[in-house]
Every structure is written in C-alpha cells, then in structure tokens.
Amino acid sequence: SQQGEEDPQALSIQEGENATMNCSYKTSINNLQWYRQNSGRGLVHLILIRSNEREKHSGRLRVTLDTSKKSSSLLITASRAADTASYFCATDDGLTNFGNEKLTFGTGTRLTIIP
Amino acid sequence: DGGITQSPKYLFRKEGQNVTLSCEQNLNHDAMYWYRQDPGQGLRLIYYSQIVNDFQKGDIAEGYSVSREKKESFPLTVTSAQKNPTAFYLCASSKRQGGSYEQYFGPGTRLTVT
Numbered sequence: 468s469q470q471g472e473e474d475p476q477a478l479s480i481q482e483g484e485n486a487t488m489n490c491s492y493k494t495s496i497n498n499l500q501w502y503r504q505n506s507g508r509g510l511v512h513l514i515l516i517r518s519n520e521r522e523k524h525s526g527r528l529r530v531t532l533d534t535s536k537k538s539s540s541l542l543i544t545a546s547r548a549a550d551t552a553s554y555f556c557a558t559d560d561g562l563t564n565f566g567n568e569k570l571t572f573g574t575g576t577r578l579t580i581i582p
Numbered sequence: 583d584g585g586i587t588q589s590p591k592y593l594f595r596k597e598g599q600n601v602t603l604s605c606e607q608n609l610n611h612d613a614m615y616w617y618r619q620d621p622g623q624g625l626r627l628i629y630y631s632q633i634v635n636d637f638q639k640g641d642i643a644e645g646y647s648v649s650r651e652k653k654e655s656f657p658l659t660v661t662s663a664q665k666n667p668t669a670f671y672l673c674a675s676s677k678r679q680g681g682s683y684e685q686y687f688g689p690g691t692r693l694t695v696t
Contacts, residue, residue: 509672509687555624572624
C-alpha cells in the first residue's frame with residue numbers, strides 16, 4: 468500500500484529558483500524521510516524528520532512536517548542542474564520499536580532543473 | 583570503500599527460469615531490505631531481514647525467496663512463480679539501533695525476463 472503520496476508528480480523550474488514538493492500520508496508515523504534518486508540509480512537519503520519535530524534544515528534543503536495534516540514538504544533552495552532527480556518521501560509504519568522500522572515509499576516527484 | 587554492492591547491473595532471463603540477485607554490504611548493518619521499482623513508481627518492499635537467519639515478508643513477497651546466512655549478504659531469488667518479474671530491484675541496509683533509521687541503497691539490478 469502507498470503510505471506517502473507526493474505532489475506534484477512532475478515539476479520543472481529554472482535553475483536558481485526554489486523547488487517545493489509535498490508529501491501526504493495516511494497513518495501515524497515515528498518519522499518521515501526524504502530520498503533522492505537519479506535516473507537508473509539507487510536512492511540516496513537526504514533528511515529525516517521525527518514526528519515531534521516541525522522543521523529541519525540541511526544545506527539547501529528545508530523539510531517541514533505537520534502531523535495534524537499528515538503532510539510534509541521538501542524545499543530545495545537555489546536549485547542547480549544537479550538537483551534534477553526524482554524525490555521520494557518515505558514513512559515508517561510505527562509498528563516496530565527496535566530501530567528497523569519498515570519504510571513505505573511514495574510514488575515520487577520528478578524534478579527537472581532547466582539550465 | 584564502504585557501501586552496498588549489487589550485481590549484476592543488468593540481467594536477462596528467459597521466462598520460467600529462476601534467477602538470483604546478489605546484495606552485499608560492508609557497513610556492518612544488521613537490517614537488509616529488498617525493494618522492487620516499476621517505471622514511474624515508488625518502491626515496494628519484497629522482503630526484509632533484521633538479523634542473520636531471520637527474514638520477514640514485505641508487501642509483495644509472492645514469487646520471491648531470500649536467505650540471510652551471513653550478516654553481509656542478502657540474496658534475492660526471483661522464481662518462475664513471479665508473474666511479472668521484469669523490474670528494477672534495489673537492495674538496502676540500515677543500522678539496527680542507535681536512533682539512525684536511514685536506509686543505504688545499492689545501485690540496483692535491472693532484470694528483464696522475456
């Protein structure tokens with residue numbers, strides 16, 4: 468089952484602009500993660516935000532989490548051509564408590580940065 | 583060089599044949615996972631293992647089998663019972679404890695069955 472659903476499915480912006488992607492989920496979570504996938508490659512972890520956190524920053528990335536709305540957003544500031552990739556949110560199922568929560572991935576947002 | 587390796591990168595098989603995909607990690611992670619990704623889709627969990635000699639079915643385990651005889655290795659066999667085996671297969675690992683839940687992914691194996 469798809470826990471996370473990203474919006475939009477595809478996004479094209481000019482280099483230097485900011486890109487915002489959203490993720491909605493259905494059930495309670497312990498944490499939400501964002502991953503990036505370049506075409507034909509494995510996923511790379513970007514950032515993790517726990518359910519008791521509202522905002523987190525990492526370099527040009529800013530993630531917010533609103534547990535009341537069951538949604539998260541990923542903002543990439545000052546985009547670069549190298550940011551072109553698919554971005555996925557992933558939520559844990561909150562059912563296991565020893566550090567190996569199963570992750571459920573959304574369908575992703577395909578981001579294209581136009582030079 | 584620490585990380586996860588998957589081999590081969592591309593794999594072609596005839597329908598009706600079983601095929602085994604390799605996944606090795608030297609990150610000393612306890613947990614390992616297999617995902618399937620279809621074009622334009624997210625990842626779906628096939629199997630996961632939290633410790634050696636133990637594994638659990640994920641959301642789409644039918645037609646697949648795994649083993650976890652060593653901490654470093656988690657091979658996936660795609661059997662002839664899997665109706666639509668052509669897909670991109672990703673292996674991942676994560677630490678068991680310590681508050682670190684991120685998963686580290688291998689480069690993937692693209693399997694084509696004709």
